[in-house]
Amino acid sequence: MLLAIDVGNTNITIGLIDGEKILHEFRLTTELPRTSDEFGATIIEQINHQGVDASDVEDVIVSSVVPKVNYSLSSGIYKYLDCDAIFIGNKTKSGIHIALPNPVEVGADRVVDAAGAFFLYGGPVLVIDFGTATTYDLVTEDGSFACGVTCPGLRTCAKALWSGAAKLPEIEIEKPETILAKSTIPSMQAGLVYGCIGQTEYIIDHMRQESGLDAKVVATGGLGRIIADSTEKIDVYDRDLTLQGLRIIYERSK
Numbered sequence: 001m002l003l004a005i006d007v008g009n010t011n012i013t014i015g016l017i018d019g020e021k022i023l024h025e026f027r028l029t030t031e032l033p034r035t036s037d038e039f040g041a042t043i044i045e046q047i048n049h050q051g052v053d054a055s056d057v058e059d060v061i062v063s064s065v066v067p068k069v070n071y072s073l074s075s076g077i078y079k080y081l082d083c084d085a086i087f088i089g090n091k092t093k094s095g096i097h098i099a100l101p102n103p104v105e106v107g108a109d110r111v112v113d114a115a116g117a118f119f120l121y122g123g124p125v126l127v128i129d130f131g132t133a134t135t136y137d138l139v140t141e142d143g144s145f146a147c148g149v150t151c152p153g154l155r156t157c158a159k160a161l162w163s164g165a166a167k168l169p170e171i172e173i174e175k176p177e178t179i180l181a182k183s184t185i186p187s188m189q190a191g192l193v194y195g196c197i198g199q200t201e202y203i204i205d206h207m208r209q210e211s212g213l214d215a216k217v218v219a220t221g222g223l224g225r226i227i228a229d230s231t232e233k234i235d236v237y238d239r240d241l242t243l244q245g246l247r248i249i250y251e252r253s254k
Contacts, residue, residue: 001056003043003081004246006109007064007073009132010155011222015243016047016057022240024050036072040080060085061250063108063242086250088112093253095119099144106145109242114139116245117218121236124213126204128234129242130221132156134196136203138211146211149203154196154223161188175226197230204233 006013012028088108117127123141136149181187220241228237
């Protein structure tokens, strides 16, 4: 079995994968400091909870955009699973060619999403990840990472809104019944969600237009479902795209 781990700025997503099937998925908060023992014990507990023996985990692959977490995480994996974790880096055989002037600037998470979208859905493909930042990455028909757009994520925008305005409350991010809001909370929800829908459609249109590519649009990320269900511009919403991308890169590297 393979343990796939995606360390994002907000959450650490961990998936237990057997073949092509994700058996179990769980999340940890990235911002909470953890020792190697805390990482190792938590991972073991979750694996055992699924009735799987930890010794069945043969390899671990990690995509991380939070360097300060990497040492404790890798140490915990080594001590508790007896594995040297594979961290996605510039020399990893992802199958995606980074056709940019400075390839090292592209985060591991974006390479993983690009690989997942390209090998699962074909190219050209425009992959959108609705995370702490919302990223739009265009992969050509031959698997080249051609360009990308980075925007504040939905939750990032929401936090800025209620943190920067004293009288605005913290709210749940969801799409209201109508954009014609008549009170504070629905008006904030309408601004956040409908604003994101408009941004998404505009960026998709212009990336397709300027590239000349009729790319399939694949979305992922925690809040991506809200947007994907609200626009016909997104062809596929795949909540497990990142974990599947890690699996695909692992298999290619192996």
